[in-house]
Amino acid sequence: MHRFILATFFVASWLACEPNDCRAAKPLTVVADFQGASVEVLRIDQEARSVQFTPGGDPARGWPCWWYFRIDGITPGETITLRLQASSASVGAKKPLAASWAMPKQATFSIDGETWLHSDEGTRVEQAMVYTVQPDATSVSVAWGPPYTPQMAEQFVRKIAEKSPHAEATELCRSRGGRAVPMLHVREGDRDNRQRFGVWVQARQHAWESGSSWVAQGFAQWVTGDEPEAAWLRQHAEIFVVPIMDIDNTATGNGGKNALPHDHNRDWSSEPHWNEILAAQRRIRGLVDEQRMDVFLDLHNPAPGDPTFFYVLPREMLEEPMLRLRDRFIELAYGRISKIKPLIPMSNKPKVTGASYHPLWRQISSNWVSMNGNPHTVSLCLETIWNYKNSTTTGYQAVGANLAAAVQEYLAERPAKP
Structure with missing residues (x-):
């Protein structure tokens, strides 16, 4: 009798419950x-x-x-x-x-x-x-945030190159771990390279800062897109985009920041430890030698409570026209990024990366390019907010697209290359 009651109760309960609950x-x-x-x-x-x-x-x-x-x-x-x-x-x-x-x-x-x-x-x-x-x-x-792996970077630059006749999927170098470092090379038309502005964009010198790779992707998508301004930029500039610099730590899930002996963004010395930095320096020195290192942008994510902002060298360390041109570019970029919908908070007050910032401040990429570039070089680090409701793949890519549009607007104001 007890067994019958128990079995009946079990069947009734099974019939009454929701499928997922059962x-x-x-x-x-x-x-x-x-x-x-x-x-x-x-x-x-x-x-x-x-x-x-x-x-x-x-x-x-x-x-x-x-x-x-x-x-x-x-x-x-x-x-x-x-x-x-x-x-x-x-x-x-x-x-x-x-x-x-x-x-x-x-x-x-x-x-x-x-x-x-x-x-x-x-x-x-x-x-x-x-x-x-x-x-x-x-x-x-x-x-922690939207992942962007080396495989994703390789697939992205390849797909862009397949879609756009003006883009080439290539490699910056091979890492110390033997991994390829994908790079997108963009230019349109027959204009001689020496008559083109030089634009270098790189992301992810710190592997945990995944949002910066999405910003780089948004930049590359805009540059290879259908906007007339994008076509102008391709026709008047030679553009390099590296979505991931610290490829090994990104692949293995390590943070990268303050890695030993030092991270990628403290390695811009006369004898770099990391292959990616040595290869980037060689390319950039080539642009400098041709007097066309016009815009250098290093993409990062900042501290948990920080908005989007630029890092710069102290004004007393730079001379004109670099200061004036840098300020103009920041003005144009702020004007665009600060108006993104949905909102991406941005500060129009850059932060300083001079001697008080870090013992290896001279070996930070944007500082190195400023100190070793041409008199007209604009070299900046953009930190894009990550701890915010709109810090998504869509939000990051919107920052990248508006940053690219600011590059075009800025260069369109500059004298043409002879």
């Missing part, structure tokens, strides 16, 4: 065996359907703030909780990195690896940041 939940698993992945799993709570983790990565290869992994075993529509803790690894001989660098207000997630969305804002609970996602899929990829 399925036995598969165990959640974390996967991080792909390019750019980085995570240290602390605990998976199968009952609570939560993953507790900290950023992975080797501190000797840069700040441990980047995280990117996939969660499998999800019942479509269920809520998955992410409990992020800051890395306890010390950075060099110093204390651990501040938690804010690893804890964006919103996590980034994707169910197809192509479209990246923001979660709802996370909640700080003691030492953890807690996010929730509710994917309508059996797997979800989650990350």
Whole structure:
């Protein structure tokens, strides 16, 4: 009798419940065996359907703030909780990195690896940041920000070159790890190179700053697009775009910033350690020798609370016409980027990277180009806000497109090359 009642109760309950609720939940698993992945799993709570983790990565290869992994075993529509803790690894001989660098207000997630969305804002609970996602899929990829891997860079420059007759997919060099560093080379028409403005755009000297690669992609898309201004720029300039400079750390999921012996943006010396810097310097010196190193742009993401802004050298270190031209370019770029819809906050007050900024300040790329360029060279570092609701692939690419439009507007004001 008791068995009959129990069985009847079980069948009635099974018939009454929702289909998704009746399925036995598969165990959640974390996967991080792909390019750019980085995570240290602390605990998976199968009952609570939560993953507790900290950023992975080797501190000797840069700040441990980047995280990117996939969660499998999800019942479509269920809520998955992410409990992020800051890395306890010390950075060099110093204390651990501040938690804010690893804890964006919103996590980034994707169910197809192509479209990246923001979660709802996370909640700080003691030492953890807690996010929730509710994917309508059996797997979800989650990350600090929208990933941009070396494979994505290679595919992007190749597709642009296939689409545009004015673009060539090439390589800057091979890294110390033997990886190709994709580069896009853009020019249109038969104008001699010596009669063209020189434009150099690079991103991701710090591997964790993934948003900067999306800005570079937006720049390249605009330059190879159908706008009449873009055609003018292609016809009057030779343009180089490198979406990822620190290709090895980007591939292996390391932070890159302050990597040993120093990171890529502290390597612009007479004897660079990193192959990418040596190759970029050679190209840029060639433009300088031809008196056409006109615009150099190094793309980054800033501190957690910073808006979008430019880094510059102190005014007393530069002479005219470099100062006047730099200020004009900043004015044009600010005028465009600050009006992006949806809003990308931007400051019209640049920050300074002189002697008080870092012991290796002379070896920072934009400073090196300013000090070794032509008198008319405009050399800047653009830091694009990352800890903001519109810091998405769409927002980043809009910054890049408006930056490219500002380059065209600025160069159109300049005298033609003889």
